[in-house]
Amino acid sequence: MRRLVREHSLAAGHLIQPLFVVHGAGVEREIGSMPGVFHLSVDEALDREVERVRILGLGGVILFGIPASKDEAGSESYADDGIVQRALRRLRERSPDLLLFTDVCCCEYTSHGHCGVLAGETVDNDATLAVLGRVAVSHARAGADIVAPSGMMDGMVAAIRAALDAAGFSDRSILSYAVKYASAFYGPFREAADSAPAFGDRRQYQMDPANVREGLLEAALDEAEGADLLMVKPALAYLDVVRAVRERTDLPLVAYNVSGEYAMVKAAARLGWIDERRVVLEALTGMRRAGADAIVTYHAKEAAAWLAEEAER
Ligand code: PBG
DSSP states (O other): OTTTTOOOOOOGGGEEEEEEEESSSSOEEEETTEEEEEEEETTHHHHHHHHHHHHHTOSEEEEEEEOSOOBTTOGGGGOTTSHHHHHHHHHHHHOTTSOEEEEEOSTTTBTTOOSSOEETTEEOHHHHHHHHHHHHHHHHHHTOSEEEEOSOOTTHHHHHHHHHHHTTOTTOEEEEEEEEBOOGGGHHHHHHTTOOOSSSOSTTTSBOTTOSHHHHHHHHHHHHTTOSEEEEESSGGGHHHHHHHHHHOOSOEEEEEOHHHHHHHHHHHHTTOSOHHHHHHHHHHHHHHHTOSEEEETTHHHHHHHHHHHHHO
């Protein structure tokens, strides 16, 4: 009877697995603060991971790249032979049906670790827009289906839409990290992507955790600029924001279950303090209940395997 009257569902197809790609050969290096998540080289290491994703029936993967070298302008982010571009070409060729998202941001590629072009000690919002357009076009050319700008620059969606259309990629979609908070929950990611800012923090462009109306405004602006999907990030401490955005837009909505949320669950599970499987499925169900259509989560593969087991019972 519980199954008959259940109000919300969670399925593998709702989940998007983040993947970290690196230069080199035969690399499968676990990230210290994110057990079960690996730096993968663009060869059999990546192929094996993507084969698991395919078998489990996940909704897609989102790619993050660790460049060979960083510079002031973050130039590997839009290079034809950049790490994400190389990964995209390999995946597109071998897995034509896999939905490929890419993170579009400068912070993994810049020597200063900020999400845009610097003018003195601050990010120059408008100068950054041209760079983001260039990154998005290079990802589209290499095979990305959906580009996901995460830098919280004003006007980023309009700039990327215009750049994609001008380059002949009007068929590609934009998932905007529209409502992204300046959060301490990104800590492990910054180790994984080596992207902690060299000075200052991201409060110039990321939102104040105390605000929700501001998030609605950000979401409405990105929708008006042509976003195809919207994202709220992080997820667990912001489920009220997910719900509020859900009630204001008819666009598909994504929640990002971020690295710190993942690390806390993994740490407590290792200590034997929680039942990991139940905690993960409960948290992901909560995100769906709050109104997320899809969820970016490092738990995606494990959660999908558990869901498949439960369906067999
Ligand atoms: C890049 C970016 C970040 C995350 C996704 N894209 C880091 C940040 O804004 O500092 C965080 C993801 C996570 O913590 O899992 N701008």
